[in-house]
Amino acid sequence: MTDQNLAAIELGLDTFGDVTRDSAGELLSDAQTIRNVVDQAVLADEVGVAFFGVGEHHRPEFAISSPEIVLAAAAARTKNIHLGTAVTVLSSDDPVRLFERFATLDAISNGRAEVILGRGSFIESFPLFGYELSDYEVLFEEKLDLFTQLLTEKPVTWQGTTRASLTDADVFPKTEGGLKAWIGVGGSPESVVRTARHGLGLMLAIIGGPSARFRPFVDLYHRSLAEFGRDTLPVGVHSPGHVAATDQQAWDEAYEGFQAMHNTIGRERGWPPYSRMRFQHDVGPEGSTYVGSPETVARKIVDTVRTLGASRFDMKFATGTLSHEKMMTSIELYGTKVIPLVRDMLS
Known part of the structure; x- marks a missing residue:
């Protein structure tokens, strides 16, 4: 993909709704966190973020x-x-209800809805909704098969082992222009091939190591699309980051949240404690974390999209307990500084 084509890249933002702290250091309520996320989306729209x-x-x-x-x-x-979404955990949801909800969101938003499907990086939803982890693979494969059929918005006949069969079933509401769908992939070749087989966009979750490490997956995706007789489809990247006026300010603001989140998850998964040295490596050229001044973040995004030929880059701007106010500043800088810089560098 040429720089001329890359200049049309979509630049987005992602959040998991991380519960943050107020100015006194107290954790916000879930309710306030959710209201803050809506305000963050409004600001992202105002400053020209695509997604x-x-x-x-x-x-x-x-x-x-x-x-x-x-x-x-x-x-x-x-x-x-x-x-x-970033992502919707399809394995523990019902594909029919999921399509209906997103078709409804598409109507409310005048055709601006997208869904990124995934198996999720956590497993809490499986016991919560009555699914067995031993069915991890079959749940995703069967439900993905049904969901992709529902995307045609025509009557569906389907049979599997994870939900009731359907015979000539029609699902409502219909969208006005179709629903854009992706699959979030963490780096499994089998997942890449499956994404191509179902004809959905590939969203690479790159949360460790240099982006060049994922180029073989992009090449595999394009080869698989051709083998399945499908047209070219988009490749996107999801990675964590934070933007502030200077590199040092961004590093100092972001580190505590990154450390808190890594150590919380690490205690469950047996990871070593997170250190400032590890953080500085992750924000450097060989890391997958986009933390720094607008210029630093823009250069790193440009390097990634050139390396992978990506048509979308989504920065996860919320990590750990980073405050709402700092996230709002990061969003504003991302929209007003980073996005124009990326387009200039690519054009």
Whole structure:
């Protein structure tokens, strides 16, 4: 993909609705966190961000378990920005109800809804909704098969082992222009091929290591699309980051939140404690974290989209306990400084 084509890249933002702290250091309520996320989406729209993604989680660090409701609230207060998930945990949801909810969001937003489907990086939703982890693979494969059939918005006949069969079933409401859908992939070749087989966009969740490490997955995706006789489809990247006036300010503001989130998850997964040295590596050229001044973040985004030929880059701007006020500043700088710089560098 040439720089001329890359100059049309979509630049978005993602959040999991991380529960943050107020000026006194106290954790905000889940309710206030959700209201803040809607305000963040409104600001992102005002400063020209292309997409705002909201993750689905069912654990105490994140306030958002029903992304579509939060996105519908944002849709009513925004005009141009596309609104979607990052990701929807399809394995523990029902594909029919999921399509209906997003078709409804698409109507409210005048065609701005997107869905990024995934298996999720956490497992709390499985026991919560009565699913067995031993069915992890079959749940996603079967439900993805049904969901992609529903995207045609024609009557569906389907049979599987994870839900009731359907015979010539029609689902409502219909959208006016179709629903854009992606699959979030963490780096499994099998997942890349599956994404191509179902004809959906590939969203790479790059949360560790240099972006060049993921180029073989992009090449595999394009080869697989060709083998399945499908047209070229978009490749996107999701990575964490934070923008402030200077590199040092951005590093100092972001580190505590990154450390808190990494250590919380690390205690469950057996990771070593997070250090400032590890953080500085992650924000450097060989890391997958986009923290710094507008110029630093823009250069790193440009390097990533050139390396991968990506047509979308979504920065996860909320990590850990970083305050709402600092996130709002990061969003403003991302829209008013980073996005123009990226376009200038690519054109």
